[in-house]
Every structure is written in C-alpha cells, then in structure tokens.
Amino acid sequence: MSLKESIENKDIALIDILDVILDKGVAIKADLVISIAGVDLVYLDLRLLIASVESLVQAQEGSRATTVSSEQFDRQREELSNATSQPNKWEN
C-alpha cells in the first residue's frame, strides 16, 4: 500500500473537519451562511467542548487514542441513543 493510501484511510477527527468547513470553506454571497463572525465564539466553545470529549475518550481508552475518530463518535452516539432508548438513526 502506498503511503498516500495508508494515510487516506485514517479516520479524521471532528475538530479537523470543523476547522476547515467552518473556517475555510468558500463563502460566496448567500442568503444565509453561518458566518465566521457568528461562529467564532461558538467555535471557541466547541473547541473546548471537543477537547473535553477527547480527554474523556482518552481516559477511557488509555493512551492509545490520540484523536477522536468518527468511529469513536459513532460509538458514543450509540451509547447515548441506547441510554435514551431512542431508535438508532446512526445505524446504516
């Protein structure tokens, strides 16, 4: 497998995604775009929140987990929806 393929297949952390789609996606004149100005503060809070989720995951899984992967989030979602006994909309 090429280096590219092995990196490509890695899970991407939510924070990396938010960093680009909230901050860097192209903004063209739209009737509504959740603007940077509006999001900046939220964004900061989010980072803290995500960081705390992340350390929680790390605490649970030991030092192996260094990033929050979509897989880990999926698991958490599953647990949450099981706990609230709602149908699991995340399952394929």
Place this chain on the structure above:
Amino acid sequence: MDSLIYLYGLIPTKEAAKQLCPSLKGFDGIGDVYTFPIGKITAIVCNLDSENYSEESIKEQINNNMEWLQEKAFHHHETVMKLSKIFTIIPLKFCTLYNNSASLETAVQSNESKMMNTFALIAGNEEWNLKIYCDDQLLKKQVSQSNPTIEAKREEISQLPKGKQFFEKKKLDKVIETELEEEKNKVSEKIHSHLREFALKGNVKRPWSNDVTGRKDNMTWNGVYLITESKVEDFLEQIQQYEKEMRESGWQFEASGPWPAYHFSSFS
C-alpha cells in the same frame, strides 16, 4: 412547503457532463443531492425545508446540539470528500443556503470568472495538511546541553554561592525557554520550506493549543499544501523520512489528506 437550497460545492459543468453525480442523501437525510448547472459551473445542492432549516433553527442547533453538529459536519465533509474524488470541486462553507434557485444562480454568475480561475488552480492537485508536534521536555534537554552559551553559564553558576545560584538558575531557565522556542521555530520553518518545494502552494496556519488537541506534546507547526497528484507520494515520503530521523528527539509528524481544496479555493 418552501424549499431552501443547500450548496455543498461547485464543479466545472464540463466534468459534470462526462461523469454522473453519485447518488447521495441530502443534508436532512431524506432528500437527494443533485446537480444544478449554471452555465460553465455546476452547483451541487440539495433541498431543505425552510421551516426546519431557518437561520434561527440552524444557529440554535449549532449552539446547543453537539450531536446535531457532529452529524451534519460529518455529512457535509463526507459529501464534499466523495465528490472531490470524482470532480474538481470548490468546497463551500458549512451551511451555505439560498432561498431559491434564482438567488443561487445570481451568486454563481457574478463570480464565474473567479471560480473558473480557481478550478484551473486546483484541478489535478490535492490539499494536504501537516501538523508537527514536539515534546518540549526532550528537546529542552538537547537545547540546554548542546548550546555552548548555556553550558558556559551553567559552569559559571556552579561557582557562585548557594543563594545567588537560585536566582541565576531561574534566569538561565528563561534563556533556555527562549532558546527552545527559537529552535522549534527554526526547525519547523526549515521543514516547511523544504516541503514547500514539493508543493504548488503552502500556507501556514496557527498551531492549536493543547486544549484543542488534547495531547501532551505541543503543536509547533500547522501547514497546508497544495500538491500536484504525482508529487504527493514524494511529499509524504519526505515527511516519513523526517519522522524517522527526528522521532527520538521528540518530534512527531501527522499528515492528513487529501482534503478537498478548502484552503486554496477562496477568491477575494
């Protein structure tokens, strides 16, 4: 029921004509993603119910519903990612919505030439991110041992009376801190400028704090690179080489990609 239009990204109509858009579910998980040609540019969109997705309700969700945000952020990203594997795509910001197709058309038409230039820049190229981390404690040891000024100072301090030693050591610690930061920047910048040779463009982003990364070691570099497809493997091999050479002295390298060209698509 009024429909809003959610815009994921823009692709050249030429490419849309050659290749069908894959069948993907829209932002609400019910409707479908579809293409909407506007001259030379084709928008990739889905419809959203204007009551459920008003500005207020989206803001409300973003502010108070982390799960919603996770789901939708992944959805947006995954949709754009899938499309970027097939088309040259200008990725739009999360939650870019239009009241109707006329308004979307106007927005696209008035930016057509800039968008065409952007397609020309990003076609056949990939965006890659590199984060460099450094274990300060490890590097500090090396900095303070291999620096002749610091060594001389340390020798000088050891000759002083005990009371004076304390304050002089504090001062020396400060000097070491500063040297450490300088060393980290110097090393990272050198790596960046070398990697830049593989890339068409390279941008420097602000490194994230440990609160954000949740790591013990510090992020010293956060760079994004636009690289021609054929050079990506060389670029990654070079990073792997750095990793091998520098791992023991406390450096770690994390490359991610290929990303849709989020950092190289903006036009202003």
